[in-house]
Amino acid sequence: MTTSNTSRVPTSDPQPPPTVLTEDVRPPTLVDRAQRLLHAQATLGPAGVLLLTIVAFSVIAPNFLAPANISLILQQTAVIGTLALGQTLIILTMGIDLSVGSIMVLCSIVMGRLSADFGVPGPLALLVGLACGMACGLFNGLLVTRVKLPPFIVTLGSLNIFFALNLWFSRSETVRGTDMSQVLLWTGQVVTVGGMRLTYGSLLMLVICALLAYALHRTRWGRHVYATGDDREAARLAGVRVDRILLSVYAVAGLVYAVGAWILIGRIASASPQAGVMDNLDSITAVVLGGTSLFGGRGLIIGTVMGALIVGVCRNGLSLAGVDVLWQNFAVGVLVILAVSLDQWIRKARR
Amino acid sequence: MTHAPWTRRALAAAAGTGLALSLAACSDAGADDGEVLVGLITKTETNPFFVKMKEGAEAAADEHGVTLQSFSGDYDGDNESQVQAVENLIAAGADGILVTPNDSEAIVPALDQARAAGIMVIALDTPTEPEDAVDATFATDNFLAGEYIGQWAAARFEAEGVEPRVAMLDLNPNQIAVDVARDQGFLQGLGVDIADPGQIGDEDDDRIVGHDVTEGAEEGGRTAMENLLQRDPDINLVYTINEPAAAGAYEALNAAGVAEDVVIVSVDGGCPGVENVEGGLLGATSMQFPLDMAAQGVDAVVEYAASGRTPEPSEGLDFVDTGVELITDEPVDGVESQDSAWGLENCWG
Numbered sequence: 001m002t003t004s005n006t007s008r009v010p011t012s013d014p015q016p017p018p019t020v021l022t023e024d025v026r027p028p029t030l031v032d033r034a035q036r037l038l039h040a041q042a043t044l045g046p047a048g049v050l051l052l053t054i055v056a057f058s059v060i061a062p063n064f065l066a067p068a069n070i071s072l073i074l075q076q077t078a079v080i081g082t083l084a085l086g087q088t089l090i091i092l093t094m095g096i097d098l099s100v101g102s103i104m105v106l107c108s109i110v111m112g113r114l115s116a117d118f119g120v121p122g123p124l125a126l127l128v129g130l131a132c133g134m135a136c137g138l139f140n141g142l143l144v145t146r147v148k149l150p151p152f153i154v155t156l157g158s159l160n161i162f163f164a165l166n167l168w169f170s171r172s173e174t175v176r177g178t179d180m181s182q183v184l185l186w187t188g189q190v191v192t193v194g195g196m197r198l199t200y201g202s203l204l205m206l207v208i209c210a211l212l213a214y215a216l217h218r219t220r221w222g223r224h225v226y227a228t229g230d231d232r233e234a235a236r237l238a239g240v241r242v243d244r245i246l247l248s249v250y251a252v253a254g255l256v257y258a259v260g261a262w263i264l265i266g267r268i269a270s271a272s273p274q275a276g277v278m279d280n281l282d283s284i285t286a287v288v289l290g291g292t293s294l295f296g297g298r299g300l301i302i303g304t305v306m307g308a309l310i311v312g313v314c315r316n317g318l319s320l321a322g323v324d325v326l327w328q329n330f331a332v333g334v335l336v337i338l339a340v341s342l343d344q345w346i347r348k349a350r351r
Numbered sequence: 352m353t354h355a356p357w358t359r360r361a362l363a364a365a366a367g368t369g370l371a372l373s374l375a376a377c378s379d380a381g382a383d384d385g386e387v388l389v390g391l392i393t394k395t396e397t398n399p400f401f402v403k404m405k406e407g408a409e410a411a412a413d414e415h416g417v418t419l420q421s422f423s424g425d426y427d428g429d430n431e432s433q434v435q436a437v438e439n440l441i442a443a444g445a446d447g448i449l450v451t452p453n454d455s456e457a458i459v460p461a462l463d464q465a466r467a468a469g470i471m472v473i474a475l476d477t478p479t480e481p482e483d484a485v486d487a488t489f490a491t492d493n494f495l496a497g498e499y500i501g502q503w504a505a506a507r508f509e510a511e512g513v514e515p516r517v518a519m520l521d522l523n524p525n526q527i528a529v530d531v532a533r534d535q536g537f538l539q540g541l542g543v544d545i546a547d548p549g550q551i552g553d554e555d556d557d558r559i560v561g562h563d564v565t566e567g568a569e570e571g572g573r574t575a576m577e578n579l580l581q582r583d584p585d586i587n588l589v590y591t592i593n594e595p596a597a598a599g600a601y602e603a604l605n606a607a608g609v610a611e612d613v614v615i616v617s618v619d620g621g622c623p624g625v626e627n628v629e630g631g632l633l634g635a636t637s638m639q640f641p642l643d644m645a646a647q648g649v650d651a652v653v654e655y656a657a658s659g660r661t662p663e664p665s666e667g668l669d670f671v672d673t674g675v676e677l678i679t680d681e682p683v684d685g686v687e688s689q690d691s692a693w694g695l696e697n698c699w700g
Contacts, residue, residue: 063581072581076574172402173700174569174595174623178630190606197606268569269602270623272595274397275570319578324552325564326524 046306057317067195078202081308084286086256093229094296095151101279102162103136107261112175112271122181137254145243170273177269188266201263230297387417390440392450399700407642411649430454437461447471447652455480487662488670493532496637499677500616501540506683515588518579519562565596572599594624621700629691635679
């Protein structure tokens, strides 16, 4: 783990003068210990919430714990989860990406139409689609690093640009899976493991998660990403080529969104110009629930998959229990607010 | 209700064209320069239904030799852009405005201004609230569209002697008029006591497994179907709000290995949906006619510009019914239908 925060949890602080910070002399209570532990271990929060929701729904909802249902939640989470993995990279650098949904839809239409309408071989259509995602990411990254615009503004603009390109290239028509190469539909195929019906798409999300976790926590690039998000100026003074790191983060995120597009095609067996319009907000929800701080530099990639699963578990569980949809939205909203409150509280951990 | 929309539409189109030709020479109402200006305001630029509506309006405007100005909301529910479009059309001296309101109530004050300026206003597809805020409404009878697929499903299940176990895949939690009408029409056609016809989900019938929402999209349809199947794996009949949701539902059923045993019905008549009827993925769908809806709207404006006459509602309805047709390759007794070959010739999108 390379977050700069971990180093700020020393076990033996020198006692501060009692006259200045009187409340600090009391021995740490159980709550204090929990707060410090959560501060040190960023995944504990989301893991705990995920466990709690699973336990709760296994009591409330019939069939919830059946292996088929558990694997179903993983399938339902694959698209948002993958988008959220890319989003996590950007949020770690203190940015935000509002254009995720647009990039994904554009990539899925590029893949689908190249294969179905232009007769491009499947693997090539896939590669062009992935390159398209990366190009969209680079477009955002260049505006952030060269023109020095805030990521919020850049991606607010590019959201519209990419979506318009999507409508133009798709002619607002859905591309049917039956017209496409099998390569593009591969992510929807199922492997059965012990009653679990896993799609290659959901496994692909886990692979991307593992790759990104490795890159963030075991490579110099990863350390520089955290450093850039934690304190850009300090990182620059320490010799990190901040602009290059940012550009690479946007490009990798774009590539990850394009993988999300591939997973989406497999899931709905088509490429629809209307799919995923709301996915930018859902991906941010997953990142936040996963314990990554919107203020940059703090968070773990594995938490994001947990965050996406928390939403998936809630929606699936409430649906199985026969709860009206508007209360599903309500529950997800409450969870987001609780998660951010928890994050704020953890940040105040006594040193 | 008896329906022969095809012949009626043909007649209407012929009559409209004839009128336009005879009146083009002596047209003096409307725009100052003597040219007829028709404004079209759709919900969004993205939905293929409205893309086709625009195409229909453009074709009709070309045919009549009148000018068409098109606008749309930026997103579903965007009233602000539509109000601006109305204001622009008033300023441009339009003769008539065809509008598909994003917000049936909030658009009304802007439409009042337009009518005060002598512009005829026609609501397309979605009525305003109140409905008399416009001179006429040209729309699909969505309740009837739902009723057709309900009657078809009822006849099919009765013939096979099977009790339906029904999943209802609706639009979203907002209970908007089109969603409610199709849902309730379907249940009525199926023979369910629908309780309050303005309320989705208030029925008390053991045959209904549950309702879920889809946002009218593939992904939403798939997720909703997956969740309802978890609740009850014996579902054998699926109602869907539209064909993208139906396509998603099919993927879920196929993944669960039960697609062969489940009948899906839907509404819309988009070409991908009709292809799914042909391919056996969809049992039946009710077809709407957005191209005609828009073309008839343009015809009406042309007539208004010439004679000042506004359209009369269809018999027994408070709007002009632009027709709905049941499309299936497995016709049942007592429900009039067309096959998918006819559907492919007449589909939109």
